[in-house]
Amino acid sequence: MPDPFEAIRYHSLVVYPETIPDTLEVTARTDNGLVMGLRHKEYPIEGVQFHPESILTPDGKHLLQNFLDQVSTAAAV
DSSP: OOSSOOOOOOOOOOOOGGGOOTTEEEEEEOTTOOEEEEEESSSSOEEESSOTTSTTSTTHHHHHHHHHHHHHHHHHO
8 A cells, every 4th residue: 555545535524633532543644634544542443534435546445455354354363
């Protein structure tokens, strides 16, 4: 995956950094600092505010495959 990578979002929702509890960490931001991804520090929970499945997200299939690989590895443990 390129770092950073381009992703498409279709909304104006935001997560304010000051509202993020200590149990979550930011995993993705826009160029101007808006939070686009969160991960729980203890549980296998991830969330994004963009559309990896969109044809306008060039590396979306790769991103989704990485996620599915992580889920299947975690399920096997």
